[in-house]
Amino acid sequence: MREKFLELAEEELQAVLEQARHFEPKAIAKLSEYCYPKVFGYIYYRVNDHSDAEDLTGEVCLRMVQSIRQQKGSFKGWIYRVASNVVTDFYRRRAVRQVVDPAADSVEDIVDDTDETGHLLNQAQLKEGLSHLTDEQREVIILKFIEGYETEEIARMLEKSNEAVRALQFRALTTLKKILQKEKR
Amino acid sequence: MGKDLEKIFDDCIGELRNGGSIELILQKYPEHKSELKPLLELVQAMEQLPKPEPTAGAVSAALIGLGEEIAHLRSAESPKIKKRRRSVFGRFFQQPRLAWTLSVAFALVLMFVGISTVSANSVPGDILYPLKLATEKVSFLLAFGSERKAELRLTFSEQRTKEIKRVLQKSGKLDEGLLNAMLKEAQLALEESPNDTSAFFLAKLNAVNTYQKDVLESFRPRVDSANEKIVNRAIGVCDMRGRWIKGMMREEWDEMPTHRPPATHQERRHSQKPQWGPGCDWMR
Numbered sequence: 001m002r003e004k005f006l007e008l009a010e011e012e013l014q015a016v017l018e019q020a021r022h023f024e025p026k027a028i029a030k031l032s033e034y035c036y037p038k039v040f041g042y043i044y045y046r047v048n049d050h051s052d053a054e055d056l057t058g059e060v061c062l063r064m065v066q067s068i069r070q071q072k073g074s075f076k077g078w079i080y081r082v083a084s085n086v087v088t089d090f091y092r093r094r095a096v097r098q099v100v101d102p103a104a105d106s107v108e109d110i111v112d113d114t115d116e117t118g119h120l121l122n123q124a125q126l127k128e129g130l131s132h133l134t135d136e137q138r139e140v141i142i143l144k145f146i147e148g149y150e151t152e153e154i155a156r157m158l159e160k161s162n163e164a165v166r167a168l169q170f171r172a173l174t175t176l177k178k179i180l181q182k183e184k185r
Numbered sequence: 186m187g188k189d190l191e192k193i194f195d196d197c198i199g200e201l202r203n204g205g206s207i208e209l210i211l212q213k214y215p216e217h218k219s220e221l222k223p224l225l226e227l228v229q230a231m232e233q234l235p236k237p238e239p240t241a242g243a244v245s246a247a248l249i250g251l252g253e254e255i256a257h258l259r260s261a262e263s264p265k266i267k268k269r270r271r272s273v274f275g276r277f278f279q280q281p282r283l284a285w286t287l288s289v290a291f292a293l294v295l296m297f298v299g300i301s302t303v304s305a306n307s308v309p310g311d312i313l314y315p316l317k318l319a320t321e322k323v324s325f326l327l328a329f330g331s332e333r334k335a336e337l338r339l340t341f342s343e344q345r346t347k348e349i350k351r352v353l354q355k356s357g358k359l360d361e362g363l364l365n366a367m368l369k370e371a372q373l374a375l376e377e378s379p380n381d382t383s384a385f386f387l388a389k390l391n392a393v394n395t396y397q398k399d400v401l402e403s404f405r406p407r408v409d410s411a412n413e414k415i416v417n418r419a420i421g422v423c424d425m426r427g428r429w430i431k432g433m434m435r436e437e438w439d440e441m442p443t444h445r446p447p448a449t450h451q452e453r454r455h456s457q458k459p460q461w462g463p464g465c466d467w468m469r
Contacts, residue, residue, distance in 0.1 A: 028251060029248070055243075058250055145232055166195045176227065177223055
């Protein structure tokens with residue numbers, strides 16, 4: 001069993017953020033240690049390739065430092081928004097490249113996630129299923145079941161009501177279940 | 186009705202997270218059982234998926250990139266210093282091409298210094314030292330298996346030894362915090378090592394321990410009396426640890442098939458003496 005990554009209580013996070021705004025290296029290191037695994041998990045399910053997910057996570061950390069002074073409101077919500085923008089830019093860049101270079105069209109095969117543990121679902125299947133959801137639904141599913149947040153936290157992060165998040169969650173899971181069942185057949 | 190179901194479903198997820206079983210949870214809502222059961226099974230399957238993990242190399246690369254960015258942002262942040270510098274080097278910076286060339290050169294130097302400092306030379310007090318420690322931490326978290334973790338601990342302990350040396354050369358002072366960290370990492374390496382520790386790992390442990398003791402002995406004459414006591418205590422710990430490691434190595438060796446010691450010079454030349462490990466010539 002692997003150790004858990006760094007977790008920070010809200011007060012501690014605010015203190016670290018305050019120092020990070022002064023570009024204190026120690027605080028930025030701590031913040032990166034805290035954010036990297038979360039952001040990576042979020043991006044991993046939104047792009048096909050593992051190394052793309054790593055590169056984009058690095059880019060998110062960089063953007064975080066560059067615009068930390070402009071950050072307001074919920075930090076977690078903000079960092080996931082930055083991550084979401086980075087992913088959107090990535091696909092936009094790729095779309096442009098695909099027009100110019102048809103060879104770039106080949107979307108890489110989903111990484112080998114052969115399920116050795118006998119789980120009902122593996123990462124590749126989930127990734128595939130998530131790609132059929134709307135952006136909002138996918139975001140809620142990743143934050144809730146991959147990142148492990150509660151509905152109320154997600155609502156705060158996405159600036160939505162609890163009811164809206166619950167509705168997105170229910171619809172997303174219903175669709176996901178149908179897609180996964182169809183794939184199994 | 187729809188909203189009720191969504192709320193019920195969310196509550197069920199909460200109960201599932203608290204360790205409840207799907208069957209038990211749905212007993213409360215028999216009218217929704219057929220609809221909610223497959224969804225809760227999907228939730229359970231998703232939450233049991235292993236967390237995606239980045240490679241240690243990618244994390245290090247990201248942290249190094251951040252180090253460079255901090256250095257860049259900090260240098261861009263001090264306008265007062267810039268103004269003063271501009272007055273000193275004003276004539277140079279009146280020429281845009283020269284200013285541009287110098288800026289690029291400066292950025293390149295900064296980048297180079299950033300990378301090399303993070304990778305090897307940073308010590309406590311340096312801007313990039315916390316990033317170095319964070320990189321170590323993350324690579325440790327990503328390491329799999331107790332032997333690999335123990336090896337990493339050993340590497341960190343060796344790093345701390347090098348840092349003690351560097352700090353001593355730089356400031357002439359003994360960094361007690363680093364000394365404690367060095368001993369602690371070595372201790373943790375021993376604790377992390379698996380029960381069936383390999384002879385190779387023990388030999389490595391012994392080599393690092395000997396190196397640390399040598400380093401401590403080399404700077405004992407250079408520290409003041411208060412620090413000398415600390416150094417002596419640390420040397421004592423190394424001695425004790427060295428004895429323990431050698432004992433372990435002997436045990437390891439005893440478990441191997443033994444040979445009768447060759448009696449004659451001729452026999453000795455032809456005996457199959459091990460090239461490394463406990464009992465070989467260089468270990469004595």
